[in-house]
Amino acid sequence: MKKVLLFFTLSLGCVFFIHSQEIITAERYLEMVSERYGVIKDYEANIVIHSGSSEMSGTVSHLVPDFLRIDFTRPSDQVIVFNGEQLTVYLPEYRAVLNQNITQNRRPPSAGASLASAQGLGLLRRNYVPSFITGPGPVPLDSGSQEKVVKLRLTRRSISEGFREIILHINADTRLIRRIEGRTIAEGLVQFDFTNIKVNQGIPEQRFIYDSPASANVYNNFLFRDAD
Numbered sequence: 640m641k642k643v644l645l646f647f648t649l650s651l652g653c654v655f656f657i658h659s660q661e662i663i664t665a666e667r668y669l670e671m672v673s674e675r676y677g678v679i680k681d682y683e684a685n686i687v688i689h690s691g692s693s694e695m696s697g698t699v700s701h702l703v704p705d706f707l708r709i710d711f712t713r714p715s716d717q718v719i720v721f722n723g724e725q726l727t728v729y730l731p732e733y734r735a736v737l738n739q740n741i742t743q744n745r746r747p748p749s750a751g752a753s754l755a756s757a758q759g760l761g762l763l764r765r766n767y768v769p770s771f772i773t774g775p776g777p778v779p780l781d782s783g784s785q786e787k788v789v790k791l792r793l794t795r796r797s798i799s800e801g802f803r804e805i806i807l808h809i810n811a812d813t814r815l816i817r818r819i820e821g822r823t824i825a826e827g828l829v830q831f832d833f834t835n836i837k838v839n840q841g842i843p844e845q846r847f848i849y850d851s852p853a854s855a856n857v858y859n860n861f862l863f864r865d866a867d
Contacts, residue, residue, distance in 0.1 A: 665769040665791055672807075673760040675814040679703070681842035682756070689830040699833075701756055706847040720849040727849050728861075736851040737861040754805075755816045755833060766800055767793035777811035780818065788817050798824075 663671075682701040686709065687694065697711035705723035718729040721741070728737040754763065769791050777787035793805040801823065808818035815838075819831040851857065 663775045665771045665775075668771075668775060668789065668809075669760070669764055669769045669791060669793075669807075672809055672814050672816070673757065673764060676755075676757040676760055679757065679838045681840060682836070682838050683840060683842065684833040684836040687832040687834075689828075689832075691827065700842055700846055702842050702844065702847065703756075704758065706844065708847050708849075718849060720847055722844075722847045727851070729849070729851055729855065734852070734855045736855045736857045738857065738859045739861055754819055755831070763793055763805065766797065767795055767805060769793050772806070780808055786817070787811055 680703050682699075684699055685696070686699040687696045694713065695711060695717075696713045697709050697717075700706075700708045700710075705721065707719075707721040709719045711717040711719075714732065716729070716731040718727070720727045724741060726739045726741055729735070730737070754760070772790040772792050775789060777789055780786040780788050787810075788808040789811050791807045791809065793807065795803060802821040803824050803826075804822040806818075806820040807816055808820075809815070810817050813836075815833075815836055817833060821829045821831075823829065
């Protein structure tokens, strides 16, 4: 009888414990990550971009709501800046500055750098269906790696999305995105790695003002004309 009562007590305790824990679905986990980014006012990190056999690296800065800047060390001195109204790309190899005015209803395609923001995660939640790759528990970032992340697979809801599939590697402690892998509709693979992440450092708007070299050739509306 004592064994029966002990078993019953332990079982009842387990039931209460299970019901007291929130069941974390992939949708809920993505929402939690979005909430984490929702309290971030500014963001800075080292970024490495792999696309096919090419690799680019530099520093990315983001200021809520729409400011974005990437200063590349590879290719050296290349810059991408978006101040909420104008996209500027400086290509030192060609001594060229590409400018594009951006309206609210005409945004350039989202890249990995902009997806790692509250706005980018909002778009992902609307346009992609999340699922865990190995469950809600942290796993090594790469085989044999000591770094642990939670991995989410995002599958597009519509064929209009530029990425067929996106995989987010999320730091389990900070809930900040460590890596983004995207598979394009042409089956190309693009990977964005973020390290040395710093948030809410008080980045000023002046950082997103870019003075192009005087010797560079300037090309306006390189994506589309304002009248299009």
